[in-house]
Each structure stands twice: as C-alpha cells, then as structure tokens.
C-alpha cells in the first residue's frame with residue numbers, strides 16, 4: 001500500500017518534504033515487512049523552482 005508522510009525539511013524552503021512510501025505487508029499480519037521509498041516531494045519548490053529543486057535533491061541525497 002502507498003502512503004505519504006512528512007520527511008526532512010525541504011533544503012530550499014524548510015517545509016517538511018512529502019515522502020511517498022510503498023509499504024509491503026504480509027497477508028496474515030498488519031506488520032510492515034518492508035518499505036520502498038518512491039519519491040521525496042516539495043510541491044511548492046518543484047513548481048516554482050524545479051531546477052534548484054533537483055540540484056538540491058541531488059546534493060542532499062546522492063545515494064538515491
């Protein structure tokens with residue numbers, strides 16, 4: 001199931017980032033077995049300054 005939660009502050013505007021996460025649960029229990037991070041988003045910055053945004057994300061999360 002896909003959920004969205006708040007993550008670290010945005011490096012550009014300090015608003016908490018929206019983090020899209022896919023949670024894998026086993027059928028017999030409600031426990032989350034695994035999480036896959038799909039995306040980090042800041043709707044404001046992605047709209048108003050997309051280039052700065054991708055730069056900041058690259059600099060901050062090199063391993064993604």
Ligand SMILES: [Zn+2]
Pocket residue numbers: 010011012013014015042044045046
């Ligand atoms: Zn932002």
